[in-house]
Amino acid sequence: MQDALRITASTVDPGLLALPWSTTLxxxxxxxxxxxxxxxxxxxxxxADLSGRVIAVKETTAEMAQREYDMLGNLSRLDVxxxxxxxxxxxxxxxxxxxxxxxxxxSHLRFSMPYRAxxxxxxxxxxxxxxxDALALLLVRLHNVGFYxxxxxxxxxxxxxxxxxxAAYLVDAETxxxxxxxxxxxxxxxxxxxxxxxxxxxxxxxxxxxRLEHGVDAVAIADGLVSSYRSLWAALTAGESFAxxxxxxxxxxxxxxxxxxxxxxxxxxxxxxxxxxxxxxxKVVDAGHHQRRxxxxxxxxxxxxxxxxxxxxxxxxxxxxxKQWADEEMYAHEWLTRVFxxxxxxxxxELRAKLEPAEVFHQVLEHRxxxxxxxxxxxxxxxxxxxxxxEVLRHRRDEATIMGPPTETMSLPVITGPNRVSDExxxxxxxxx
Numbered sequence: 001m002q003d004a005l006r007i008t009a010s011t012v013d014p015g016l017l018a019l020p021w022s023t024t025l026x027x028x029x030x031x032x033x034x035x036x037x038x039x040x041x042x043x044x045x046x047x048a049d050l051s052g053r054v055i056a057v058k059e060t061t062a063e064m065a066q067r068e069y070d071m072l073g074n075l076s077r078l079d080v081x082x083x084x085x086x087x088x089x090x091x092x093x094x095x096x097x098x099x100x101x102x103x104x105x106x107s108h109l110r111f112s113m114p115y116r117a118x119x120x121x122x123x124x125x126x127x128x129x130x131x132x133d134a135l136a137l138l139l140v141r142l143h144n145v146g147f148y149x150x151x152x153x154x155x156x157x158x159x160x161x162x163x164x165x166x167a168a169y170l171v172d173a174e175t176x177x178x179x180x181x182x183x184x185x186x187x188x189x190x191x192x193x194x195x196x197x198x199x200x201x202x203x204x205x206x207x208x209x210x211r212l213e214h215g216v217d218a219v220a221i222a223d224g225l226v227s228s229y230r231s232l233w234a235a236l237t238a239g240e241s242f243a244x245x246x247x248x249x250x251x252x253x254x255x256x257x258x259x260x261x262x263x264x265x266x267x268x269x270x271x272x273x274x275x276x277x278x279x280x281x282x283k284v285v286d287a288g289h290h291q292r293r294x295x296x297x298x299x300x301x302x303x304x305x306x307x308x309x310x311x312x313x314x315x316x317x318x319x320x321x322x323k324q325w326a327d328e329e330m331y332a333h334e335w336l337t338r339v340f341x342x343x344x345x346x347x348x349x350e351l352r353a354k355l356e357p358a359e360v361f362h363q364v365l366e367h368r369x370x371x372x373x374x375x376x377x378x379x380x381x382x383x384x385x386x387x388x389x390x391e392v393l394r395h396r397r398d399e400a401t402i403m404g405p406p407t408e409t410m411s412l413p414v415i416t417g418p419n420r421v422s423d424e425x426x427x428x429x430x431x432x433x
Contacts, residue, residue, distance in 0.1 A: 008066070008069065015050050015051035016086075021089055021100075022093065028048065056105070056108055058103065068104055075142075080141055081138060082169055083109055083169060085105075086107055106171075111356045125221075131168075132199065134165065134166040135225060138157065139191065140232050141287050143233070147178050149170070149173075151172065151175040151198075160356075163359065192225075199222040200221070236257065240281075246278075250278075261288065261291075261304045262288075264285055266282075293307070294311055298332050310358060313361075317335045318331040344357045348389065351393055363388065368381065368384040371384055
């Protein structure tokens with residue numbers, strides 16, 4: 001019966017009660033559905049409107065929905081990039097009293113896209129490399145907090161633009177396990193093997209559909225993720241030994257990690273019996289070094305590479321300033337009000353869904369560099385903005401929430417990891433090209 005409906009929600013939104021839970025998700029009326037490009041999934045997933053925001057609804061079992069809901073909450077508390085949980089809907093029945101699958105509801109991540117929506121006609125090698133590098137970083141962050149994914153793939157990830165790179169977010173935590181004591185090398189290696197298999201399969205699927213640039217090697221792309229992961233993991237966790245007279249290498253190690261976007265919360269240091277050799281071992285490493293500094297100085301909450309780029313511009317602004325303030329917060333406030341905010345406000349209202357403000361600012365800086373190089377002069381910012389808005393931004397698609405036309409679908413096999421059963425999902429290809 002409808003009165004048996006059980007809702008577990010992270011936030012109270014009466015709009016949840018207005019959604020047609022007594023109807024199977026495949027038959028939800030169009031007035032509730034939002035057309036967005038989505039990744040491949042073993043379950044039926046549809047986007048819907050909830051009180052003016054977009055949510056993703058996935059039908060599954062009550063046990064799996066609750067487990068994933070709890071897992072997403074744990075990952076969020078650990079500050080891991082993932083989608084936000086909204087609710088679990090259990091006890092669903094249709095008008096005839098027949099049981100319906102439970103549903104997991106998550107928030108749509110604004111300005112994010114599945115990997116197939118990040119290229120137009122074909123996937124270029126540089127785009128593929130940036131995608132797998134972003135996924136490698138996400139996997140390192142997950143493993144660092146003891147999370148075993150069990151189903152690493154491009155399809156189970158959303159990507160946001162990040163100052164010329166991408167930032168990756170976990171979407172599907174259904175197969176994940178959180179180990180408080182950390183992961184063994186074997187667990188990490190198995191997750192990497194799954195990632196390599198799935199990514200190679202996904203890229204081969206693109207090749208079969210004519211959506212891979214000629215000459216791109218799917219296996220090489222998948223191997224690139226493994227190489228990127230291992231290099232980053234070693235940089236974050238490997239011990240290091242040096243002569244006692246070279247203690248400057250401690251600072252150098254910290255600075256290298258900071259450059260990668262990580263902070264060290266704890267460093268273990270020891271010396272040999274004769275004091276001739278010093279050994280160091282990072283214990284706990286947190287991502288978001290530049291994000292934290294930018295938030296502290298300006299209150300802006302952006303992606304890591306965006307934060308790095310904005311901080312570089314802030315540091316240049318400070319170096320050019322004729323004022324002699326002691327606090328960098330004062331320079332940051334002036335940069336925010338005189339440089340960053342005027343650029344953001346200059347974007348016409350109807351174009352503000354194209355890109356996030358921080359990504360717009362990054363692209364304006366890039367555009368200024370290209371114009372100045374081409375014209376052999378320092379082009380004024382007002383001129384740069386006019387050129388960027390009319391020649392670049394106006395021709396981009398909206399990425400805040402990429403809407404698609406009325407659904408026109410085809411069924412495709414899902415790329416799956418080991419021990420998974422292939423399923424099918426409707427994909428609107430007009431949303432992806």
